[in-house]
Amino acid sequence: MNIPAELKYTKSHEWVRMEDGVAVIGITDYAQDALGDVVFVNLPQQGDDAAAGEAFGDVESVKAVSDLVSPVSGTVCAVNEELVDAPELLNSDPYGAWIIKVENVADTEELLDAEAYAAHCEAE
Amino acid sequence: MKLIFEKSVPGRHCSLLPKCDVPDAALPEALVRQTAPALPELSEVDLSRHYTELNQRVHGVNCGFYPLGSCTMKYNPRVDEDMAALPGFAGVHPLAPKDAVQGCLSVLDTAKTYLCEITGMDGMTFQPAAGAHGEFTGVLLIKQYHRKRGDFKRTKIIVPDSAHGTNPATAAMCGFEVVNIPSAPDGCVDLEALKAVLGDDTAGLMLTNPNTVGIFDENILEITRLVHEAGGLCYYDGANLNAVMGVVRPGDMGFDCIHMNLHKTFATPHGGGGPGACAVGCKAFLEEFLPASALMQGEGRLQVRSFMGNFLVVVRALTYLLTLGRDGIPEAAQNAVLNANYLMRRIQGTFEPAFDRVCMHEFVLDLSEYKKETGVSALDVAKALIDYGMHPPTMYFPMIVHEALMLEPTETESKETLDWAADVFREVYARGKTDPDYLHGAPHHAQIGRPDEVRASRNPVVRWTKP
């Protein structure tokens, strides 16, 4: 299980990286493994509001669908459109394939560091 | 095999219509379609053979055992088909004058009499076309009831987490917030969990009894009492009515409205996914909210589809009800329950039931231990059954049992078939222990090997296109 030390994590298995005040958000290796082959990603639109602890989209595998929960509140400033045609990137490169970027970050969920997240996955 | 379009030969056709015996009417140029639809061009022989070939690649109830849990795949009597094809039913226009449709009205009225007696309800509509559509109709009764009383604060419908997906989806379509409550370990309602969510915002509860693991909830009177006490109504999902018809009635369990899947309990064929037909019954105080057709004296009422519903399916169900009668109805239920218990006990010792107690008309096998031991999943076992000519049970439902296989043999299977099926399960069980790879690769002798579903979803090809 790959859990990069430099990222922060949510209990619902999203990762977040802060880049100059912008939150870059994706799903973890654990999440993609549990989902299996991702076949589609429902993305928000640029300019939509994101709310900490609430769904901003979802990912579909053949037999399951899972909400994407935003770790922060703010405004969606970028959406990874590449995922529309190549959702499998979430499986092959979960930490490279970011899903959205959020700016004007106001509120933040309680985030875990890599060690705490590893323990959380272990417990699930 | 080839698609019908790949068999098309330009210029070939069936000879079906006479020459037009009146002058042509001109269609204004602006309204004319620019290109003809690329429908296949075939002779009747081509058509007959194409569909015969397709039909040979379908497993119906007539082909063999079909223990698909929660779907009640009982035998569909042929006489029901004959009755639905009578010109006196099939040839009736829904908007023909009343005096010309007295037979149709009698069919609906008689079916209502039978089904109200079986369920303990007072009023009924046959307008919904399928089970989920009936749920929608029933929950709208609940919504209208609260509104009429001016009670707008009831915004929540309670659904156990073991429920069919249609229940929460229906509640959402009716504008309610869905409150999922965890089930007790046996799939029954956890009374404490129920009490914790009941309140003056409760519009109602949706419940199946027997529940989705095939167990009759013995607390049912307490459950419906609690909901009523909180001011909510109780909705009975009739998916599992086959276990109890003629033995115990939803109306006597305290339910206010109910839907029945005529295509399950009352033996009308599933047709590869439909048409079904649904009867929604209710207690007298909800009758004023039943739907009707706008063109058929339904002014002011809600309406969930056109006309009176899937009438010809009701004809089939009524024929079935007439043949069973007052004794045959409970006899069917009792033997559905006996067959399920018998099959469960015959399989036990290999695959283990999730709940080691008497079941109703269906039961769930829990393969999680077996999977740990052998690596063989419920999916592998299901696929292996196909090689024996048996339709697999329902897989991975209900979600509260991991590696679930849900079997519903129905009453129309003989002891010999059940013995054979149990032997097949035992054989597959043994094979998985010694040769798990064989099961991972199953089916081996089916129409196709396992399909690539990921590819189908990632790159959807949902129609044929001319090469």
Add this chain to the structure above:
Amino acid sequence: MSYVPSTPEQRRAMLDAVGAETYADLYRDVPKEMLLDRQLDLPEGMSELEAVRTMTALAEKNKVFQTVLRGAGSYDHFIPAIVKSVPAKEEFLTAYTPYQAEMSQGVLQSIFEYQTMICELTGMDVSNASVYDGATAAAEAAAMCRDRKRRVTLISAAAHPDTINTVRTYCFGTGDELKIVPAKDGKTDLDALKEMLDGTVASFYVQQPNFYGQFEDADLLGELVHAAGAMYVMGCNPISLGLVKTPRECGADIAVGEGQPLGLPMGFGGPYLGFMATTAKHMRKLPGRIVGETVDSKGKRAYVLSLQAREQHIRREKASSNICSNEALCALTAAVYLAAMGPNGLREVARQSMAKAHYLAEALTAIDGIELVYPGPFFHEFVTTLPKAQEVLAALEENGILGGLPIAEGVLWCATEKADKASLDRTAAIVKEVLAK
């Protein structure tokens, strides 16, 4: 009679095997006070022969008309024999939903072929495997179009009353607003529509040809709707599409309709067939089952239920629709009908239906006191004035003819290819005779 094959001895042996003395032991979880302590208050069971007698007697209480000149959502077209025989094949008839692709390729392929034919008819990119009927297809289409910002649904007053009422009911369910766009001269009022279109409107539904049989200005309506940023939904008569401009050519985003004219009997209203098709862009919003092509483990072409994560069994309360069972066998029937007709046969059915309707309209309006109510071009239905309507219709019924449907605006007539010239002439003669009295 109960279709239970086990003999009394076998039942006894099975009860013994599960440790039950009687059937009652199997119901030990049911509280005693709840068990039905009496027989059902219903007649005794019947033999097959008695059931046939009873049901046949009921069927004979209905009157079957030799000539049907009434439509209004249910149409009396000719049904070729092959179209009846294919769906009666027992495997097609008794199979469940094709969840197990390895033993359901026949059903799956037939649906894939149906989806293709609906796409060809409508000009759209993707069709689902069917919904209940045309009215629910319109309601499901409206639901597809709503998003967080746009919640209002518009529907033309010239649509079928059952469709309007069904869409209203679905809107009542979700708590969304439905507004009716008024009709003028038997067609959607363009000026009224313009007024009503704003940033809250999610979609507009028009029926083509509409309830009165009139052709709408479908292109113009589409332009208005799109200019306001809303989605354009067209409800089409599938027979007319053999001849008439497709919804795609008219700019529709979603095409729906009642598939009953495609080989399904009138059957007092059902089972019928709701078809739904849309553009590739909106594919994943389409409700209901969709069959897709893929390959199996050996690389062979195969078909599966695809895009299932849209559906209620996976998405539960977040699904856009709760639909599960659909009208698969009716879709199969429609596919056999379309294949039997082919492109030329379908155009011929459309052409003849239109010709017969116009012939009937001319014959009727040649009679003093009868006039067309609406001026525009029509397909195979039209509204006339009719003095002494009840008397006229009763006289026709006595002669085995089901005349037009009395509606508020007059009488709504319909003709299909099934009516021959002689029966149309006879109809006009009877009408004339009653009015001359």
